[in-house]
Amino acid sequence: MASAGAAGAPGAPAPPRVRRSVTGTRRTVAALFLLPALVLLGALVVYPIGYSVVRSFYDQSGDGFAGLDNYKALFTDDGIRTALKNNVLWVVFAPTVATALGLIFAVLTERIRWGTAFKLVVFMPMAISMLAAGIIFRLVYDQDPDKGVANAVWVGVHDTFAQSSAFPKAHPGRQSPLEAAQGGAFLTREPVRAGDPVSLPLVGVPPDQMPGSAEKAAPAPAEPGKVTGTTWQDFTRGKGVGTLGAPDPSELGYAGMRIEAVKDGKVVASTTAAGDGTFTLPEAADGAQLRLPASNFKEAYNGLDWLGPSLVTPAIIGSYIWMWAGFAMVLIAAGLASVPRELLEAARVDGANEWQVFRRVTVPLLAPVLAVVTVTLMINVLKVFDLVFIIAPGSSQDDANVLALELYRKGFSEDQPGIASAIAVFLLLLVIPVMWFNVRRLRREVRR
Amino acid sequence: MRSTSNTIRTRSTVKAAATVLAGALALSLTACGSDDDKSGGDETTGTKASGDALTLPKLDGTTLEVAAVWTGPEQANFKKVLAEFEKRTGAKVTFVPAQDPIINFLGSKIAGGQPPDVAMLPQPGAIKQAVDKKWAKPLGPEALKELQKNYSQGWQDIGKVGSEQYGVYYKAANKSLIWYNAKVFENAGASEPKTWDELLATAQTVYDSGVTPFSIPGADGWPLTDWFENVYLSQAGPEKYDQLARHEIKWTDPSVKEALTTLAQIWGKKDYVAGGADGALQTQFPNAVTQTFTGGDQPKAAMVYEGDFVQVNIAQTDAKVGTDAKVFPFPKVGDTAPVVSGGDAAVILKDSQGAQALATFLASPDAAEIQAKLGGYLSPNKNVDPAAYPNDVQRRIAEALVAAGDDFRFDMSDQAPQAFGGTPGKGEWKDLQDFLKNPTDVAGIQAKLESDAAAAYGN
Numbered sequence: 058m059a060s061a062g063a064a065g066a067p068g069a070p071a072p073p074r075v076r077r078s079v080t081g082t083r084r085t086v087a088a089l090f091l092l093p094a095l096v097l098l099g100a101l102v103v104y105p106i107g108y109s110v111v112r113s114f115y116d117q118s119g120d121g122f123a124g125l126d127n128y129k130a131l132f133t134d135d136g137i138r139t140a141l142k143n144n145v146l147w148v149v150f151a152p153t154v155a156t157a158l159g160l161i162f163a164v165l166t167e168r169i170r171w172g173t174a175f176k177l178v179v180f181m182p183m184a185i186s187m188l189a190a191g192i193i194f195r196l197v198y199d200q201d202p203d204k205g206v207a208n209a210v211w212v213g214v215h216d217t218f219a220q221s222s223a224f225p226k227a228h229p230g231r232q233s234p235l236e237a238a239q240g241g242a243f244l245t246r247e248p249v250r251a252g253d254p255v256s257l258p259l260v261g262v263p264p265d266q267m268p269g270s271a272e273k274a275a276p277a278p279a280e281p282g283k284v285t286g287t288t289w290q291d292f293t294r295g296k297g298v299g300t301l302g303a304p305d306p307s308e309l310g311y312a313g314m315r316i317e318a319v320k321d322g323k324v325v326a327s328t329t330a331a332g333d334g335t336f337t338l339p340e341a342a343d344g345a346q347l348r349l350p351a352s353n354f355k356e357a358y359n360g361l362d363w364l365g366p367s368l369v370t371p372a373i374i375g376s377y378i379w380m381w382a383g384f385a386m387v388l389i390a391a392g393l394a395s396v397p398r399e400l401l402e403a404a405r406v407d408g409a410n411e412w413q414v415f416r417r418v419t420v421p422l423l424a425p426v427l428a429v430v431t432v433t434l435m436i437n438v439l440k441v442f443d444l445v446f447i448i449a450p451g452s453s454q455d456d457a458n459v460l461a462l463e464l465y466r467k468g469f470s471e472d473q474p475g476i477a478s479a480i481a482v483f484l485l486l487l488v489i490p491v492m493w494f495n496v497r498r499l500r501r502e503v504r505r
Numbered sequence: 506m507r508s509t510s511n512t513i514r515t516r517s518t519v520k521a522a523a524t525v526l527a528g529a530l531a532l533s534l535t536a537c538g539s540d541d542d543k544s545g546g547d548e549t550t551g552t553k554a555s556g557d558a559l560t561l562p563k564l565d566g567t568t569l570e571v572a573a574v575w576t577g578p579e580q581a582n583f584k585k586v587l588a589e590f591e592k593r594t595g596a597k598v599t600f601v602p603a604q605d606p607i608i609n610f611l612g613s614k615i616a617g618g619q620p621p622d623v624a625m626l627p628q629p630g631a632i633k634q635a636v637d638k639k640w641a642k643p644l645g646p647e648a649l650k651e652l653q654k655n656y657s658q659g660w661q662d663i664g665k666v667g668s669e670q671y672g673v674y675y676k677a678a679n680k681s682l683i684w685y686n687a688k689v690f691e692n693a694g695a696s697e698p699k700t701w702d703e704l705l706a707t708a709q710t711v712y713d714s715g716v717t718p719f720s721i722p723g724a725d726g727w728p729l730t731d732w733f734e735n736v737y738l739s740q741a742g743p744e745k746y747d748q749l750a751r752h753e754i755k756w757t758d759p760s761v762k763e764a765l766t767t768l769a770q771i772w773g774k775k776d777y778v779a780g781g782a783d784g785a786l787q788t789q790f791p792n793a794v795t796q797t798f799t800g801g802d803q804p805k806a807a808m809v810y811e812g813d814f815v816q817v818n819i820a821q822t823d824a825k826v827g828t829d830a831k832v833f834p835f836p837k838v839g840d841t842a843p844v845v846s847g848g849d850a851a852v853i854l855k856d857s858q859g860a861q862a863l864a865t866f867l868a869s870p871d872a873a874e875i876q877a878k879l880g881g882y883l884s885p886n887k888n889v890d891p892a893a894y895p896n897d898v899q900r901r902i903a904e905a906l907v908a909a910g911d912d913f914r915f916d917m918s919d920q921a922p923q924a925f926g927g928t929p930g931k932g933e934w935k936d937l938q939d940f941l942k943n944p945t946d947v948a949g950i951q952a953k954l955e956s957d958a959a960a961a962y963g964n
């Protein structure tokens with residue numbers, strides 16, 4: 058941008074007749090001085106662009122002319138279409154949200170005493186490379202709440218409102234008297250009789266998740282006129298099931314397991330198991346089937362699938378904003394410093410409230426700065442590659458795809474240089490209008 | 506690090522090795538100790554072997570370049586083999602670190618007029634490509650003689666293009682192994698299964714004990730293709746396997762359907778896969794291994810499938826290979842147990858006496874035994890003394906590989922075009938990830954696999 062602005066300057070008025078400039082040097086000398094820059098620019102910028110354009114019209118091997126086939130592939134290939142769609146999401150949301158946040162931070166920090174310290178903290182992520190930020194956010198978004206901060210917070214909030222159950226993953230073992238019923242509950246195959254102790258063995262609760270109140274399981278004594286029974290973990294460490302269907306010495310009872318007696322689809326009695334897994338139901342339960350309701354087995358909430366197909370792009374945009382909101386804030390704060398105080402004071406004297414001052418005076422005055430920040434971020438966002446490449450796991454890389462990443466994949470891992478060049482040219486076309494806008498605006502600024 | 510692991514599947518070893526190096530630096534060097542323990546003790550093997558018939562020419566003043574993608578300890582160990590070659594011949598050998606895909610790396614080297622003398626190529630497809638482009642030079646009579654003496658026909662054949670021998674498979678990988686947490690198996694009273702049905706029974710037993718049976722690294726696509734290849738090879742047989750690898754039968758074939766349906770018996774059970782399908786799809790290979798061997802007797806999973814290189818990741822945990830972490834061969838799904846392998850072949854790019862001598866040396870047991878002793882390495886060379894391997898587990902794996910004779914099959918996705926068998930988020934990798942996510946839609950996945958394969962193979 059700076060070079061483009063400077064390029065407008067050397068239109069110095071030439072004196073008549075003698076072709077000498079103000080400093081008295083000849084054109085050839087000027088050309089000589091320009092030569093190194095021109096050669097470098099030509100070799101490093103113009104030639105690669107030109108060659109990419111040429112290459113995009115050739116096929117995979119580079120021998121046959123392919124016409125517009127590569128460009129056709131741009132709009133028919135599924136991968137590229139997802140990339141295009143995601144790029145639109147990026148360009149719309151990332152710069153606007155980052156700028157908006159930057160604006161809010163800038164305006165608020167102007168008012169507080171420790172504003173500079175706050176700014177420093179918000180700006181800090183800019184000091185980190187995209188790669189490192191990517192690795193950090195890969196961890197932040199980790200599915201496992203023990204590792205990923207995002208899910209740890211989410212699960213923490215969720216669990217304060219909805220408790221998980223004590224026996225996730227418990228299920229009937231071999232030859233169990235229980236069978237799975239709808240909704241994740243378990244139901245006895247046969248109706249139970251009073252005075253005939255029932256056993257409700259299950260397996261599969263990890264020992265470290267057994268409730269602390271669980272004691273050694275005991276067979277329930279028969280009580281006339283009452284339905285009694287035991288529910289316990291029918292699994293002895295190192296021995297497998299042990300005695301099938303009867304409590305072994307070291308097996309634990311399911312303390313607190315809820316048991317319902319069901320007759321014709323209606324719950325006639327219910328109770329919870331004691332520490333040793335024994336339970337007693339009144340006579341009403343005679344002839345009913347016993348049900349262990351699904352609420353016993355609800356699995357622990359595992360948080361959101363941040364890097365799954367649907368959330369991966371917003372999640373990565375979030376990490377981008379984390380990095381760039383600070384950048385926006387610093388630029389906007391600089392702009393804010395040059396806003397004439399009198400105007401704000403005048404508005405306040407005229408009776409405007411703070412919101413009106415912000416909305417009607419500050420923002421319009423800052424508009425040029427906001428435009429620069431947004432446009433700069435837009436250019437930046439169009440080329441986003443590293444964050445997506447690093448954060449998205451292989452399984453959802455397709456869903457998180459953006460053009461720059463697709464360019465890399467087509468060019469270097471699929472060996473399709475023709476299509477990759479076409480993507481490059483397309484990206485260039487997308488950037489040009491934004492660039493042009495920026496250069497024009499900058500020139501106007503210089504003239505002013 | 507993640508980028509490397511994702512880009513190239515065969516490089517998982519390298520990547521894993523690199524990770525362990527990092528891990529070793531961080532956690533002090535004790536983590537690697539188990540592999541190196543015995544390397545000092547077996548000096549006799551080397552000296553005995555050098556008395557053998559292997560004769561190498563005097564090459565004083567010759568300089569050679571060897572290109573390979575190996576990094577970290579793997580590279581360091583290979584350099585020791587090269588040092589031995591230097592000592593015996595007087596030649597000077599330089600190791601040229603290459604990047605993946607190595608065939609593209611070589612392309613730029615050759616275009617620049619500076620090809621290395623010898624390159625280590627991982628896939629049979631890459632060897633063929635090198636021959637088609639007239640880069641590779643056939644082996645001379647001495648190298649050929651050494652190769653025929655030490656290698657089974659099958660390992661010779663995958664280094665052939667047409668009737669000409671180009672590659673010496675110096676390094677191999679055994680990808681038909683299931684690693685398990687011994688403590689979990691003991692607690693659950695489970696035993697090592699021999700058949701697929703026994704594997705399912707074992708999985709249920711483990712599940713009954715309160716541990717999730719399998720850890721599947723679904724974030725990386727390549728372990729999924731390896732799972733499929735083992736089931737398919739054992740169930741449909743080697744002929745069909747070869748046909749499918751060459752895309753002579755379609756992915757819509759009933760045999761593929763059967764293999765996927767079989768696979769779904771494990772992949773399709775939410776309770777059998779650590780984290781469920783969604784969790785598995787975000788688990789990368791190194792984590793899949795470490796989560797199986799950390800967490801005392803309540804790890805996140807009891808078993809993890811992958812090749813011998815899993816050891817490198819186990820070394821990052823406190824688990825000890827052979828006692829805490831044990832291994833059994835992939836159970837047979839059909840009539841015979843599958844042996845799926847991978848490997849790296851030495852191919853000569855600049856024909857010279859020195860290059861031929863190096864190829865001869867790499868085909869000899871002398872070279873293989875040096876690296877075998879250093880650990881993390883398997884040789885397909887049948888004359889390598891098993892005593893050279895540093896521990897029992899590695900020895901068992903190596904013996905299984907050699908015992909398979911010609912019945913092994915080379916990794917199918919490594920034989921496929923890169924766009925189908927080797928690109929993250931594309932082709933077979935992506936399709937099997939979709940299958941892991943939705944294991945009931947067998948026909949849909951088959952159709953997707955077929956259309957991706959047709960596009961990549963161009964037929």
